[in-house]
Amino acid sequence: MGQGSSAASGDTGQVVRTANGAVRGVLDGGHRVFNGIPYAEPPVGELRWKPPRPASPWSGVRSAAKPAADCVQTAVAWRPAAASTDEDCLSLNVWAPKKASKGTSRPVAVWFHGGGSVNGAGRDFEPVSMAEQGDLLVVTVNYRLGALGYLTLPELDEAGGAGASGNYGLLDQIEALRWVERNIADFGGDPGQVMIAGQSAGAGGVCALLASPEAAGLFTSAVIQSSTCGVTSRETAQKNNAAFVTALGCDARSAPATVACLRGKPPSDIINAQRNTGSWGRVIQEGVLPVTAQEAFRSGDFNRVPVLVGGTAHEDRAFVYEQNDLVSQPVTEAAHAAAVRAQFGTKADAILARYPVSAYESPGAALAQVQTDGPRVCSGVLPNAAALTRTVPTYVYEFRDETAPLRPYELVPSSFSLATQHSAELPYLWGANTATPLSAKQRQLSHDMIAYWAEFARTGSLAPKGLPAVPRYSAAAPREVAFDSGGPRVVDDMAVKHQCAFWATLS
Missing domain, CATH: 3.40.50.1820 (Alpha/Beta hydrolase fold, catalytic domain)
Structure with a gap:
């Protein structure tokens, strides 16, 4: 031809x-x-x-x-x-x-x-x-x-x-x-x-x-x-x-x-x-990446377009599972405390008191929540959204479907739920593989999520026909869209769920 x-x-x-x-x-x-x-x-x-x-x-x-x-x-x-x-x-x-x-x-x-x-x-x-x-x-x-x-x-x-x-x-x-x-x-x-x-x-x-x-x-x-x-x-x-x-x-x-x-x-x-040497990721480079993205967002000197930013409710459960349950044994209470002390130093006692193992289904779940809340959501997602929204339309989401299927490699039983782990939303949006097919209810949530992403691609806003319209993010009066098994909902609770007021006291 x-x-x-x-x-x-x-x-x-x-x-x-x-x-x-x-x-x-x-x-x-x-x-x-x-x-x-x-x-x-x-x-x-x-x-x-x-x-x-x-x-x-x-x-x-x-x-x-x-x-x-x-x-x-x-x-x-x-x-x-x-x-x-x-x-x-x-x-x-x-x-x-x-x-x-x-x-x-x-x-x-x-x-x-x-x-x-x-x-x-x-x-x-x-x-x-x-x-x-x-x-x-x-x-x-x-x-x-x-x-x-x-x-x-x-x-x-x-x-x-x-x-x-x-x-x-x-x-x-x-x-x-x-x-x-x-x-x-x-x-x-x-x-x-x-x-x-x-x-x-x-x-x-x-x-x-x-x-x-x-x-x-x-x-x-x-x-x-x-x-x-x-x-x-x-x-x-x-x-x-x-x-x-x-x-x-x-x-x-x-x-x-x-x-x-x-x-x-x-x-x-x-x-x-x-494998055991080097640093593999983006670096500051004149002309290509002159400042960090966070600095660019705060100054307003970036490629100004509408932004949608978010993640999953329990991001770090994937990493705790992969580094422990999958290869050796679940995190113990002693290992949880040691990991928090190694990561947070003098702030560890306050964090361990705020995230007691007794409040979670396992020590691994407690450790994952610490790592999700502080470094990810409260120091990353929400501050970035607050900086971006000063100059461009910015929207925030969180994936919360606690029925989400496992990924194909997750064959070793976990000591905690992996449903809303890092990457859990990918099958719903971009066609990533799962251990089991999406159920009818999950397919409906997938349909709704795709409607939001497609609307954002077309208009730079989150108001698809027939679904809740999501307002532009405001740090003073935050609104986010949560995707759970009941469908999309406009909420105002991400900072509360991730205990950002507590993390602010440690900064």
Whole structure:
């Protein structure tokens, strides 16, 4: 088949011509999907640890039937048998309603996966409902991870210019948004109506995109799911990364020799070295991320678009489970106290008195609530919302469905409920896998949540037809939307439920 338009070819929209060449997708029920489309050149050889370069054109019709390789990573409990050593991974996947075609100009959602900036891929999600019910185009993106995505070193700075290293994964996300700007109209999307969204580390990327001058004008709304928007200082990251260079055996007398050694190492060696050394995440970088997202929100100097921010009711139950119940044994009362003392120092006695083990179903549940309430909600989500709402329409949500299904890897029984853990909302919105299918009641909640996200993509507000309208967040008179098994409700209790008044006394 040639590279002509889908209408001319009679291919019902499976062939789309992009700026780089034609791709053939797959028609599946009420949607089309185009997998593994390269948006940047493979970052290998001399392009390793450099900003992404736009993908080169190709001839003929490229098959987009299957996702491309995941970016370099190890397998982990929540993503077993998914290790990758393939650096040729800078690709994206486009999900489109069946009737979307060039000229229909539907809103676009660009989704950035989580995984601690060291794991995950766009193929982990099948956003069929977001595309079909939401009537959106959804783009899921691969971006560089771990050391290959975030290494910053004085030697790399010297090779690329002062302060030039780091944030390669963030720059990949920006390049993917540039691809969307150039190409999404050919799939039926509106490049002037782009919602960026991410969860966990992917949401950290959204925070950084809001703060990055490089991303200005590339999106019109933003969704931050389960992130405090943290950034590592450049000095700290480079200090930590010196041990990574040593672990790889690349200590050298000159910067060029060190960089050449680093670029010559196979991905398997890099994975092994990054496991116990280095700092893998976004760093302050002139021109790319000049200040932390929190600083940008407070000053008002960021890419001003409507923002939806929130998380799950018991975020850290996932991490307590993974670090204890799943691999060894549940948290004991003594271990709970020791963990709080190690994390909070002189504030520990007050915290242990406020969160007694006797008030929770297990010591692990008590520990998870401490870590969810203070560092996440009261020091992250709500302060960020309060800062953002001073300059842009900002809305806050919380996922509270205590019936939510487990994730597929959670086979070891937990000492506490995992229903509203970190990532529990992803099957309802973005098509993440679950151990059991969503029930009819859960599917209804999923339908309602997608209606809010789709409305936000279209209008930058949360007032979908037939559902409660959510007011703009106000720190003085806060209102949030809670998603629980009874459906969406407008509430004013997030700060109370997470004991933010208590945490304020400790600051």
